[in-house]
Amino acid sequence: MTADIQPTYPLTKAQVDEIASLHEADTSELEGQLKNLSETCQSNCASGFAKCANHQNEMRKLYQDAYTAASAGRWTSYRPTEYTQDLKRMFDAxxxxxxxxxxxxxxxxxxxxxxxCTFGPSDHPTVKKAKIRAAELRGTGTSPADIDSYIIEEEQKLLSTLTPEQQEAQAEYNKSKSEAEKYSYLRTSACTPQPTDTPRDAELRQKWTKLFDNATPYLEILPIMEKDIADSKSNAQVLENRLADLRNAQAANNKAKAAKEESKRKQARDAIRRCCSEGCGNVCELHGPNADLGCERCFKLKEEGGLQDYSWFCSPECAKANAGSHNARFHSS
Structure with a gap:
């Protein structure tokens, strides 16, 4: 790392526990100091604590030191600098x-x-949904205890669905106490290549690795990652749409090709001449001396548009033997 890592959300469970412990200790210390100050004033000042200007100023100094002093590891270290500046202005005023x-x-x-409610780079979709819901509940007047219970319940549901490897990874993350440890975990989670990575995924992981190596604040990295992922999905959708167009074009081409082949097969079937003699049905020759044996009257009617097909005979013998019956069936009227 080339720069100090700024405290950022989300917090690990270890950080939450540490912050709570420090806050409890700080609150207890401040309350003890205020109690001692009040008792000292009551013992030495006739005006009483509420009206004693000197001890009231000392009380304000205790609050100011507690609220605005450097607070590494405490919840205030995660808040923007504007918050501390705002408090200092209030004390000055x-x-x-x-x-x-x-x-x-x-x-x-x-x-x-x-x-x-802040998203982490490795958050499961279920976790993100729970965080969104928790944020919504905070705007509905739901008690903090009920919100905490909801989050714990959703976390337990998710843990029961994770693989042992995923549970182990989550447990390691939750143990992170320092920002450096958490940052290292987030870097590993975001930048470690996966077997299912596409070439584009590999490019993005290399890009994110450089951001982490330069100690870019996590809150700046997350929106970059989210945009990269969204753009990647968008590009993938464009490619999928193009692929779908190609599939549709190929299907249309195949359909046209199949229709053309069927037309050829039909023409081939139509080109087979069957003898028109009743009870015969032999294939007539397409070439050779017997290729043009047929009913002359049918030929004439076909040329005039009165018939759809010609009538053929398979041999001179068949023509001689069946011409009469053919004429009787088709040309007797």
Whole structure:
């Protein structure tokens, strides 16, 4: 890595647990300091804590140090710098502690939402759906406890469907405590070649590898990856549409070719002359001395458009023996 890795969402389970532990310790420490300050004031100041300017200023200093000091590993380290700057402005402007606490609560709520609902590069589609739903629930007044229960339930459902290898990979990710460990996992997840990769997939993984090698913030990498994947799918759809057009054209060509072949076969069948004598049906010669043996009256009618087919005889003997019966059947009227 060539640069420090900025804390980013989503959080691993280990990070969530560590943040919760640090927050509990920090809150306990601040409450203890405030209690000691109040007791000191009550013992030494006749005006009372609420009206004691000196101790009120000390109280504000305790809150300001707790809320704006460097906080590596704490939830505030994941928030944008604008949040800390906003708090400093509020303290400088002598905003009330209640108003400042309200600002902190809103940011903490947003932190929890971001921690629960931000997509990761290796998120299963089911996980993404659950995160989208969790974000929606936060806008409906659903209690945080119910949302937490929903997320845990969906995670358990997904884990039961994963292969042992996938479960192991997820467990390793959840153990990541530092941003470097998490970043390394995300890099491996996004950039490791897969047996099913297409040449385009391989190109994209090389591109993403360079982003990780340059320590590009994860929040900048994710939209790039999402766009690359969407573009790749779009290109694949274009190719699929073109392939479908080619298949349709090929099918039409095959159909036309089949029709042409059938026409040839029909012509070949039609070219076979069968003897018109009743009860005979022998094949007549197409070439040779007996090729033109047929009923003259039928020939004339065919030329005039009165008949569809000629009438042929297979041999002089058949013509002599059956000409009369043929005329009686077809030309007696």
């Amino acid at each position: 002598q905003a009330t502690i209640d108003k400042i606490n309200g600002r902190v609560r809103r940011e903490k709520t947003q932190h929890i939402k971001d921690a629960q």
